[in-house]
Amino acid sequence: MAMTEVDARRRDEADPGHRDLFRIPPAEGGGYAEVAYMAGNSLGLQPRATRDELLEDLDAWARLGVEGHLEAGRPWLPYHELLTEQAARLVGGLPSETVVMNSLTVNLHLLMVSFYRPSGTRTRIVIEDAAFPSDSYAVRSQVAFHGLDPDAEVVRLRPRDGEDCLRTEDVLAYLRDEGGRVALVLLGGVNYLTGELMDIPAITGAARAAGAVAGWDLAHAAGNVPLRLHEWGVDFAAWCSYKYLNSGPGALSGVFVHEWHLGDPDLPRFEGWWSTAAATRFEMTPTSRPPATVEAWQISNPPIYAMGPVRTSLELFDKVGMEALRARSLRLTAYLESLLDEVLPGRPLVQVTPRDPERRGCQLSVRTTAMGANELARRLRHEHGVIADARQPDIVRFAPVPLYSTYDDCRRVAEALAAIFPKDAS
Ligand SMILES: Cc1ncc(COP(=O)(O)O)c(C=O)c1O
The missing domain is CATH 3.40.640.10 (Type I PLP-dependent aspartate aminotransferase-like (Major domain))
Incomplete structure (x- = not known):
């Protein structure tokens, strides 16, 4: 069974991505410091560099007024x-x-x-x-x-x-x-x-x-x-x-x-x-x-x-380069899919995204048949610190984004789904 924290962390060490360049929101639930962010297909996370660059542009306006059109470090x-x-x-x-x-x-x-x-x-x-x-x-x-x-x-x-x-x-x-x-x-x-x-x-x-x-x-x-x-x-x-x-x-x-x-x-x-x-x-x-x-x-x-x-x-x-990102994306999404393959059977959940990696990006969509998508996303967030994205009525989307998502984020998704839908209750 690949769904252990040790295994996920070993994969993260071997294939780390660029998480340190981003601000990862704190988790509200699940006892984790950071959310497992799976909603980069809806709104991506903030790069650390963004704030400083924005402040530089604001400072140019303060310093130069209209002359910034031509004289700002990055002329307007x-x-x-x-x-x-x-x-x-x-x-x-x-x-x-x-x-x-x-x-x-x-x-x-x-x-x-x-x-x-x-x-x-x-x-x-x-x-x-x-x-x-x-x-x-x-x-x-x-x-x-x-x-x-x-x-x-x-x-x-x-x-x-x-x-x-x-x-x-x-x-x-x-x-x-x-x-x-x-x-x-x-x-x-x-x-x-x-x-x-x-x-x-x-x-x-x-x-x-x-x-x-x-x-x-x-x-x-x-x-x-x-x-x-x-x-x-x-x-x-x-x-x-x-x-x-x-x-x-x-x-x-x-x-x-x-x-x-x-x-x-x-x-x-x-x-x-x-x-x-x-x-x-x-x-x-x-x-x-x-x-x-x-x-x-x-x-x-x-x-x-x-x-x-x-x-x-x-x-x-x-x-980073799109080719390198795609390569990590294929590995990360394949890992999430392998974990879903362990968890989904026997539960009221079905993957709707094509299984062929060439017919998808990083997002895996799951149909939930026993609980509304909004309710599932709410429980994932508040009980497990997983941010996924619900599309009414019955689709929850998980997007492990190769720039900042981790293998352990994927493990947390699978673990949370398993906990929300205990096998004997389905
Ligand atoms: C596929 C697609 N098209 C269009 C839009 C609308 O984008 P906007 O509000 O930036 O015009 C979205 C927004 O999420 C989208 O996902």
């Missing part, structure tokens, strides 16, 4: 540029294809202004039935904005009966059979509920072959799994920075637009003064001269105190 006018190369490396984009701005749903809307252009019989948007509700609302409102009927034009792809995850072959079959009616495919790279990692290159290829645009919501993929957006031919993507990217609640979003769309004068875009090329921004002309980069999608000047935490975080990802 081009602040977003400090994030570009690292964000591009993180998602496998070119710097010209990647920018950090706004928040995620806002960016999805701005991108759909350009990339959802229904015409003739090509009017549909394809999402997954278990899409994050914000995406569902966003695409429905886009369809309605074009004067079309969301109930008719938004196609929600469902898993097969009795299954939780969407099969790639079923997405491809839909695109083969109905692709001529599809204007846009907008799926989650990693599904927020099931933790399923979609086959982004295969679905992107099929969408484009069908004449549709391939867009991706990478909220649960960025910083979780390696991405090669440019190489895969993704048309556009957006992601937030508050989950695996540890940049704080409501943190900014990244945007990718493939090179082949850059500089296209026929693409509609909403504009503001940050859409015009930086060199001409202060010429105060009445019309913009957008650059042939994704910066043409920017609208407003960058919010410095929101940008700082993203910069700090991206530096960390750059230093």
